[in-house]
Amino acid sequence: MGMKPLVAGNWKMNGLTAALAEIDRMAAGFDAALAGRIDLMVCPPATLLAALAARATGTGIAVGGQDCHAAASGAHTGDIAAEMIADAGGTAVIVGHSERRSDHGETDAVVKAKAEAALRAGLTAIVCIGETRAEREAGRTLEVVGGQLAGSLPDGAHAGNLVVAYEPVWAIGTGLTPTPADVAEVHGFLRGRLVALLGAEGSNVRILYGGSVKPSNAAELMAVPDVNGALVGGASLKAADFLGIAAAYR
Numbered sequence: 001m002g003m004k005p006l007v008a009g010n011w012k013m014n015g016l017t018a019a020l021a022e023i024d025r026m027a028a029g030f031d032a033a034l035a036g037r038i039d040l041m042v043c044p045p046a047t048l049l050a051a052l053a054a055r056a057t058g059t060g061i062a063v064g065g066q067d068c069h070a071a072a073s074g075a076h077t078g079d080i081a082a083e084m085i086a087d088a089g090g091t092a093v094i095v096g097h098s099e100r101r102s103d104h105g106e107t108d109a110v111v112k113a114k115a116e117a118a119l120r121a122g123l124t125a126i127v128c129i130g131e132t133r134a135e136r137e138a139g140r141t142l143e144v145v146g147g148q149l150a151g152s153l154p155d156g157a158h159a160g161n162l163v164v165a166y167e168p169v170w171a172i173g174t175g176l177t178p179t180p181a182d183v184a185e186v187h188g189f190l191r192g193r194l195v196a197l198l199g200a201e202g203s204n205v206r207i208l209y210g211g212s213v214k215p216s217n218a219a220e221l222m223a224v225p226d227v228n229g230a231l232v233g234g235a236s237l238k239a240a241d242f243l244g245i246a247a248a249y250r
């Protein structure tokens with residue numbers, strides 16, 4: 001299929017100014033051979049976005065936001081617009097992360113509106129979906145992620161402006177991961193749904209796996225069919241760990 005995998009780091013609410021130096025260490029390990037095989041991205045907190053984007057210029061490392069408002073501007077205290085992320089040097093934004101869905105009550109309709117804002121601003125939308133432990137134990141995983149996908153996908157999506165991230169909620173920050181067979185089942189299902197929803201474009205949309213990805217399990221997870229990269233939380237904060245994950249593609 002010739003699709004270039006994406007390894008993206010989500011720093012969540014971590015990182016003060018001193019963390020900017022990690023981008024230099026990441027850049028030092030992101031050599032031409034690796035850059036030829038994968039895209040690498042860091043999504044810092046909004047306070048660091050512009051500084052990190054400036055520091056990443058010329059390294060080949062892309063920078064993204066972690067959330068955006070659906071509107072382009074206006075009276076929305078504390079929020080940031082997709083246009084502001086683009087203005088700060090970002091090229092992508094995560095929307096619908098499970099922590100946004102649970103901490104802020106974001107519904108599929110809200111996530112879809114945010115993803116459409118991302119496209120409006122010229123950003124790539126990284127749309128996150130994933131089941132809870134209770135939903136998995138009830139055998140409802142495919143039903144849940146299928147519903148989230150259909151409800152969250154932005155109008156106007158294509159392989160160049162959409163990335164889907166499958167992040168089982170119970171695997172985030174827990175050290176637990178689904179088996180490769182379980183990941184294959186979900187990613188294969190999502191691929192089929194993407195083709196059904198987007199036509200041929202759906203076969204080229206990257207589907208990332210996220211949830212307790214680390215250097216020791218990255219190769220196994222990234223080898224699963226229809227896994228086109230990773231969305232990494234804790235292990236993206238330190239260059240050595242993040243590059244250790246990227247090394248799954250060497």
Ligand SMILES: O=C(CO)COP(=O)(O)O
Nearest residue numbers: 010172173211212233234
């Ligand atoms: O939520 C995640 C990335 O968005 C995954 O977080 P961890 O890698 O810390 O489990």
